[in-house]
Amino acid sequence: MFRGIGRFSVNRPWLVVALWLVATAALIALAPQLKPTSDQAEFLPSHFESVRAVEIQKDAFPQSRQPAAIGVFQRADGGALTADDKKEVGEIAAGLQGEKLAKITEVVADPAAVSPDGKIALVHVFASTKTAHDEVLVDSVGTLRTEAADLLSGSDLELGLTGPTATVLDSQEASDSTDAMVMMSTLVLIIVLLLVIFRSPVIALMPVLIIGVVFMVTMGVIATASEIAGMEAPSSISAILIVVLFGVGTDYTLFLLFRYREHLREGMQPKEALATAAGRVGETITSAASVVIVAFLSLLLSSMGMLSSMGLSLAIAVAVTLVAALTLVPAVFSLLGTAAFWPSKAWRKQPRNAIAGRVGSFAARRPAAIAGVSGVLLAALALGVFGFKAEYDTESSLPDNLESVQAMKDFQSGFSAGQSDPTFVYVKATGGAELDKGALDAYGKELSGVDGVDQVAPALVSPDGRVAQYSVVLDYRPTEDRAMDLVNGALRDTVHEAAPKGTEQYVGGSTAVLADVQTAVNRDYKLVFPIAAVAIMLILGLMLRSVIAPWYLMIAVGLGFGGTLGATVWLFQTGSNGLLFMLPVIVYLFVVAIGTDYNILMVARLREEIRSGKEPREAVQQAVTHSAPTIGAAAVILAGTFGVLMLADNSMLKQMGFAVAFGILLSAFVIGILLVPAVTTLAGPKAWWPGNRHDTPGRDGAEPAGDQDSDVLVGSEGR
Known part of the structure; x- marks a missing residue:
């Protein structure tokens, strides 16, 4: 299938390019506008109490x-x-x-x-x-x-x-400037890195132009899918999509160009070399993309709309990038031919890969030492995870120089910390009778007696007399942990236990929303992490035809996840209220999914070398020598695009940028190039069980590794 797609794209490039341009124009013209939001309540399921409180308020006090x-x-x-x-x-x-x-x-x-x-x-x-x-x-x-x-x-x-809308205004303006900065910095970074790697201005610029088209198509598809699914996109999605599309898209383009250049060096004609490369790399890219897509789609199981909508958006982005990598990229480079490498002549020469060769030799001679040192390093970094503290207030990440942020600090310096954003308690009569005023007054006194409550305003009763609203001012800042603990604990307990008979009670307001978000996220961690891990392991097992390898690959990537999150805690959490509550999910999905791609490339190459009859040490040396350049180049570009987020004024984007960039580099250079080859060497033939029953060199029916389509998992390696 991938050979057919590759040949079609290479032999009919103008048709493929035209179809993409038509699709881009149609989506720009017809797709609805993507409307991101940072309102946490819009991402919670309707059964949460804070969401029910909003509905009660809308029905009972429509003119308030x-x-x-x-x-x-x-x-x-x-x-x-x-x-x-x-x-x-x-x-x-x-x-x-x-x-x-x-x-x-x-x-x-x-x-x-x-x-x-x-x-x-x-x-x-x-x-x-x-x-x-x-x-x-x-x-x-x-x-x-x-x-x-x-x-x-x-x-x-x-x-x-x-206040609420003033903060939204500042948040949107800050987001717009952040998106522009991230876009420009990402473009410059990718162009410079590609120029250094290939020494060709054409290759440096062309992937950026291609991914620019893919970005427009992706935004149209996401907006359409979000409207159909009734989902809201988080306000930070644009900046994240920019780095995902340009990072992953450049990686997939890099995979193709390395294999294309390899076939040119073997003497193939340009179109034949490109078609062969597209066909063989097609499975590599599809395998890598499917792991990432499955990881992102696992977020649809989240009870938090913010996470599920982000998962859908990112899965769509990677899927569109995959289609472009299989069709648009080969078509464009078919039109360019070898002129794409101008003015460099390096595509005609076999590289020496001296540094990669020395690393490969060391990995082959000292597998136990490498496995031990790498494991200890990752475990030491992972100790920081135990100090992780979640921050649920996304507005706290806004720059201090925004007017709404500074004005809120001035406000809180003169008034009670909770007065700017009180918590609301609603009492609704379940029968036909109206609420009793005496009971409401007594209830208000009970609420005032809760430790941590500063004041409670007299009950505001709805026109029909069946719903009462209490404005409760807390002693604490509405978004801090003590406020959420109070609302989710003593206050809610008192609200439900001391309420007048024959009523329903609901606690609402920003603090209640954040408390419910905390509950939802803790539930999601326990569900999404294991399901994503199982799904990725199944994909690994099918691709590698092994039961053993997926286990130690996932353990290795799990150590990478722990090391990444631990390092982020140590670097960013000191002196702050905490780290972005979504950070563990984001690190888990990006580091596990993308880190697994690098491991797939390395393990598949190891198996290819072993199947060709090489001794274990020689196989490791060759695998690392030939795979390390591609893994390293891809990781540096992808980490660089995420690292650009550290230039943003938004502290949560800084955290996300560092965590993912550091995790990718850790996955590539420590896990992919060192730890995985070392553990695979120590595991020996057992690593490939039960697939090794048919892969032993010299056995009847076993073909040379290079002749089998199944081994195109290593198609992205630069030689």
Whole structure:
């Protein structure tokens, strides 16, 4: 099959290119717009209490004022507000109210909303929509910020806008600039690395142009699939997709070019060499991509919509990249011919691979020492995992220089830590009768008595008298661990145990959402990790026709996962609230899936050398010598593209960029090139059981390794 696809793409290149251009134009024109969100509640299943609370609030209080933003006023000199300052705050609020911006219903200055030290005054901005991410509302808050700056011109006061929609506005603007920075840095990095490897400007630029087309197709397919599946994409998905597409896409292109160059050196004509390379590398790329796709698709089992939508998006991205690698890449290089290597003449010469040869010789002579040292190194790094602390507030990763972030810090310096974002408790009568006011007052006192609760506002009763809402201000910052522990523990216990008879109770608000996210993620860790591991092991077993090899390959990659996460904990967690709660899943899937690809290449080459009749030491030396250049080049490019995320201002993208880049380098250079060959050598023929029953050199029916299609798993090796 792969030979047929390769020959078709090479012999009909213009047709293949035309089909891709038509598909790209159609998706750009017809696909819906991808609308990412960072609202955690939108990613939780409907049965969680915090989500049910949102629905209760929408039904019982449809006309209630919805907080959109908070204006934090203070004097530029840091002193206490004067009577004239407070009067000016009221005038500015009235002026902003007079702008009548879309979906902003009120801009209110409450004379009582002044901090105890008299230094901060608040203006509350209310909206007609309950969705902080509403596009019209976000635009209006942006306009409000601009108008407020004009009104404050020449004043002694300073204003910072924070709150739900103001944070969304800053988050979107920061994300847009991050995407542009990541895209540009990734392009420069890939071009430079390809130029160093092949010394050809054509090869340096062409993969970038091809993947640019693939990126547009992928975004259209993801937007269409997300709309059909009813999924929301996480706000960070664009930056992640950029590095995945350009990193993995460049790797697959590299696999093809190495084998294409190898066949040219053997004397084949360009089209024949390219068609043969595409056919033989096709299975390599498909095998590698299937492991990654299966790993990403395992996220669909997650109860968190954020993880399942990310898994779907990334699986689609890799699938589209795979199709492009099998069709578009061979077609483009068929049109270019050997001119693709211009001006370099290195494609005509056999390389010496001196460094790889020395590494291969060392690996062949000292397998036990290499296995021991590599294992100890990985285990030592993995010790950091025991100190991992999850951070569930994605907004905490925003840069400190954003207005909403700084304004929130100013707010919390003058008011109770939880006052900016209170927790809400809803009590709903289950029968036809209305709620009893006396019982509601007594219930409010019970809530006030919970340790860690600062204050509880009197119950707000719905027009039909059947639902009551309590605004509960905590002593803690709404997104910190103590707040989540309180909401998920003592507060929820009191809410349910002390409630009036004949009622249902729900705890909602941002803290409750984060507490439910924590519960969902802990459940997902226990489900997704094992299922992804089993699926990958099954694929490895089928590809390698072995029961033994998949076990030690997965153990090796598991050590790589632990070492990667442990190193990230030691580097980033000191002095922070914790690491991105999704980081273990992301590291697990990327490091396990992509790291396994490098192991497949090495193990398959080892088996090929052994089947050709070489002694174990010679087989290891040859396998490492011929596989290390490709594994190393692919890993450096892929790690570099993820490492670009460390340039972002978003701390969670920094963590993700380092973790995946470090994990890929660890998987390639420590596990793929050293540990796996060493363990395979120590395992001997048992590594290939039961496939080795038919692979023994010289047995009847056993063909030379190089003549069998099954061995194209090593097709990406540069020689």
